[in-house]
Amino acid sequence: xxxxxxxxxxxxxxxxxxxxxxxxxxxxxxxxxxxxxDLPTRLIPMDNAARSMTFYExxxxxxxxxxxxxxxxxxEPVVIYHSHTATEAYPSRTDISFAGEPAAHYLLVxxxxxxxxxxxxxxxxxxxxxxxxxxxxDATVDA
Amino acid sequence: MAIEVRVPTxxxxxxxxSKVVEGAGDTLTALIDDLDxxxxxxxxxxxxxxxxxxxxxxIYINDEDVRxxxxxxAKLSDGDSVTILPAVAGGxxxxxxxxxxxxxxxxxxxxVLDRTKG
Numbered sequence: 001x002x003x004x005x006x007x008x009x010x011x012x013x014x015x016x017x018x019x020x021x022x023x024x025x026x027x028x029x030x031x032x033x034x035x036x037x038d039l040p041t042r043l044i045p046m047d048n049a050a051r052s053m054t055f056y057e058x059x060x061x062x063x064x065x066x067x068x069x070x071x072x073x074x075x076e077p078v079v080i081y082h083s084h085t086a087t088e089a090y091p092s093r094t095d096i097s098f099a100g101e102p103a104a105h106y107l108l109v110x111x112x113x114x115x116x117x118x119x120x121x122x123x124x125x126x127x128x129x130x131x132x133x134x135x136x137x138d139a140t141v142d143a
Numbered sequence: 144m145a146i147e148v149r150v151p152t153x154x155x156x157x158x159x160x161s162k163v164v165e166g167a168g169d170t171l172t173a174l175i176d177d178l179d180x181x182x183x184x185x186x187x188x189x190x191x192x193x194x195x196x197x198x199x200x201x202i203y204i205n206d207e208d209v210r211x212x213x214x215x216x217a218k219l220s221d222g223d224s225v226t227i228l229p230a231v232a233g234g235x236x237x238x239x240x241x242x243x244x245x246x247x248x249x250x251x252x253x254x255v256l257d258r259t260k261g
Binding site for chain 1: 151152153199200201203206207208210226228229230231232233234235236
């Protein structure tokens with residue numbers, strides 16, 4: 001159960017930029033990776049259909065298209081990310097209720113501070129939240 | 144009447160690990176009843192005790208969200224493909240407040256808190 005999320009710094013930077021761009025609304029998206037690899041490689045920013053400061057929801061048709069695309073590419077949603085814009089980067093009860101991808105890393109970014117971001121990652125399985133370490137790697141070094 | 148149903152990871156415990164199962168029925172309700180007969184317990188993850196579609200899942204017939212096709216009354220034909228995905232949603236707001244914000248959608252009963260059951 002000692003899990004860790006290993007993720008490229010360029011992807012983390014792009015997620016933070018997405019969260020900043022949509023602030024004060026919550027931003028959300030997926031990072032796909034090869035099935036079974038546990039390695040997030042392809043960032044897919046999603047629309048927040050709720051367009052809300054306190055709630056996010058994938059557009060169901062966009063989600064179908066993206067999930068099919070992942071299936072066709074033999075990918076899976078390795079990371080599902082969203083931002084909290086006024087509270088800490090910790091899963092809310094709503095996040096836990098909805099968490100439906102037991103194999104995914106749930107990455108939360110808090111943009112409540114204007115100059116710094118809090119970035120944390122969790123596994124959410126059967127309503128149980130387990131925080132994990134984030135190992136941010138630089139692809140130019142790692143590859 | 145054979146309808147192919149794609150099952151998400153989180154529900155594959157009901158289908159013996161299968162990603163794709165076959166079902167029959169001329170409406171979504173009939174299909175779900177048929178699936179539940181073969182994969183006991185699946186219905187409880189798709190339909191609320193009040194008889195509406197669970198907010199935690201999206202169900203599609205071919206390329207369309209069933210919420211736009213009459214929800215549980217949506218018609219099915221031989222050869223249709225049904226896809227079930229976990230709805231991806233959440234956010235900082237508490238669940239009750241989120242449900243209130245989303246409002247009473249006839250096809251999307253929000254008062255569903257017992258996901259862990261079943």
